[in-house]
Every structure is written in C-alpha cells, then in structure tokens.
Amino acid sequence: MIAAILILATLCTWIGCVGFARLSSAYDRLHCATFIAASAGPLLVLAAFRADGASDRAWKILLLVVLVLVNGAALSHAVGRAVAWRESGGDMP
Secondary structure: OHHHHHHHHHHHHHHHHHHHHHOOOHHHHHHHHHHHHHHHHHHHHHHHHHHHOOOHHHHHHHHHHHHHHHHHHHHHHHHHHHHHHHHOOOOOO
16 A cells, blocks of 8 residues: 555656756746645655654654745745746846
C-alpha cells in the first residue's frame, strides 16, 4: 500500500514536470509548479502515517507539507502578480 502511494506521488510529480516543460505561458507553468506541491505533498503525508502511524516523524512531515502548501500559495500569488505587472508594463498599482 505504501509503495502504491509513493508511486502515485511520483506520477503526480512527473505529470507536473511534463506540463511545466510543455506549456508556454508563465501562468500555466505556475499552475504546474503548484500542482506538484498540492498533489504529491498530501500523498507523502499519507504514506508517512501509513508507514509509521502517528509518530514524531509523520507529524513533522505533515507540518512541513502544510508549510509548503501555505508558503507555496503565497509565493504563487506573488509570482503571478509579478508576471502580470511585467506584462502590463509596470502600470499595476
């Protein structure tokens, strides 16, 4: 079961990487980068809790994934706003 979850997390990561390489727009690439964190992270947490139960290591992995999701959302917003500002010629407020 754990191996299947980790294979699925790896597959999600590869799908995001292929999408990042194939898409041309900065916004589309940004979606691919956030897809990796949002799809593979929870699967890693699930695999950790499945392997160790409610151990210290599993809780640390959960904390790290939550931090990656929260920081990733903020960074994605900042990068998207910077791309929009650059495309508008610097006229955004």
